[in-house]
Amino acid sequence: MKGITAIGAGVALWLCAATSGMTAPALTVLCGVDEAWCATMKAAFEAKSGIEVAMTRKSNGDILTQIRAEKDTPTVDVWWGGTxxxxxxxxxxxLLEPxxxxxxxxxxxxxxxxxAISGGRSAGIYAGALGFAYNADLLHTLKLxxxxxxxxxxxxxxxGRIRSGNPNSSGTAFTTLATLVQLFGEDEAFRFMGALNRNIDQYTTAGSAPVKAAARGETLIGISFMHDAVTQKQAGFPLVIVAPCEGTGYEIGAVSIVKGARHxxxxxxFVDFALTxxxxxxxxxxGQNQVPSNARAELPPGAPDISLIKMVDFDFATFGSPEExxxxxxxxxxxIAATN
Known part of the structure; x- marks a missing residue:
């Protein structure tokens, strides 16, 4: 029975101090990127603006669920990051404010x-190509x-040697699902995912968790965004990063203001600062390696050159619709999930 890990779920990462007697934060942000980036962004914005921020890291699906549940009385001002x-x-x-x-x-x-596609409700802050990475040392040991x-x-x-995210909670994993449908056609994509499912050892809540597990040797292959694999490789882990030969999809990470935001x-x-x-x-x-959206921003040295990767013409309008x-x-x- 393959489980869905609790990584990134159930326990939110609070990145602001909470001590008795302190005034309430002047801005509440849900963060959909890596925890390290959440903390760095919080500190930079607070230093620049003097505005105190309460920032919580969650997976994209969990953020959407929370914003939906709180639509009449929102507790969140900004959704920053995530697919x-x-x-x-x-x-x-x-649910978002133009x-x-x-x-x-x-x-x-x-x-x-x-x-433009978002109707002025969401701004793109970074891009990243989807792929997978394998642990070279483990591959050699297993002679695969x-x-x-x-x-x-x-x-x-x-x-039993591949790890992937669960598309219900992970934006990365839903991008994978949408990518496969666009590459192969829907029925063929689901036939492939059925075969792939036999090799999945675990579906994770957080999209970066599979490649982190591959880096540590807990699994052989992790399906994730390539920039997340680059971060692990830069940390010294024996990963080989693969842009799949058939082509691949990509994400545009975004920032949005929640409708009814109290601040x-x-x-x-915050949104203005996020785009500088x-x-x-x-x-x-x-230590992140996404491609920034501002033409004047410096490209991280480890960012994959997405111009060299075979990419699908990703249909954000279709796959971003609630019905699809x-x-x-x-x-x-x-x-897929019911067969586990």
Whole structure:
């Protein structure tokens, strides 16, 4: 029985001090990126603005669930980070506040296109290509072939040696699901995922967890965004990062203001800062390797060159719609998750 790990779920990472007698924070942010980046961004914005921030790290699906549950009395002001399809879904459900950031004209074309698709409710802050990574030392020990394509992952040689996210909670994993559908067609994609499922040892809540597990040798292969694998490789782990031969999808990470935000002006200041070169530079400062959306921002030295990767023409409008997302997740639960 494959479990869904509790990594990133159940226990929120509070990144602000909470001591008795302190005044309530002037801004509440849900963070969908790596914990280290959450902390770095919080510190940088507080130092720049003097605004105290309460920041909680959660997986994208959990953030969307919380914002939906609190739509009449929101406790969150800003949703920062995480895959853009869930931001688009929240926007289509009228859960986000339209806002045109001060630095919108500095955004790269893909970010400007995303902003337009969102109806001005979400701004793209970074991009990252999907892929997988394997532990080279473990591969050598097991004397297994090196995978280079998506279809390779269905090989019986990798039985119980692959880890992936759960698309119900992980934005990374939903991007994987949407990517496979766009690459192979829906029915063929689900046949592939059925074969791949036999090789999955665990579905995780957080999208970066699989590649972190591969880095530590807890599993052989982790499906994740390539920039998350680069971060682990830079830390000294024996990972080989693969851009699948058939092509792959990508994410646009986003920032959005929650509709009914209690600290609207502070929320606007946070979004403006998130789109500056300084705000986007907090990613590299935290050891992250996403491609920033501001044309004037410095590219992290380890960021994958997405111009060299075979990419699908990712349909954010379709796969960010509530109807399509819900339909695909129901099919995943019925045909893939139910067989575990």
């Amino acid at each position: 853009g399809d869930t931001h688009l879904q929240a926007g289509s459900e009228n 806002y045109r950031p001060a630095h919108e004209r500095d955004m790269l074309p893909w970010a400007q296109n995303f902003f 072939p090196a995978p280079t394509c998506w279809k390779d992952l269905a090989d019986n040689a990798y039985r 609207l002006e502070n929320a606007k200041s 070169p300084e705000g986007q530079g907090t990613g590299a400062a935290a 997302r819900s339909r695909l997740l129901k099919r995943f639960d019925a045909e």
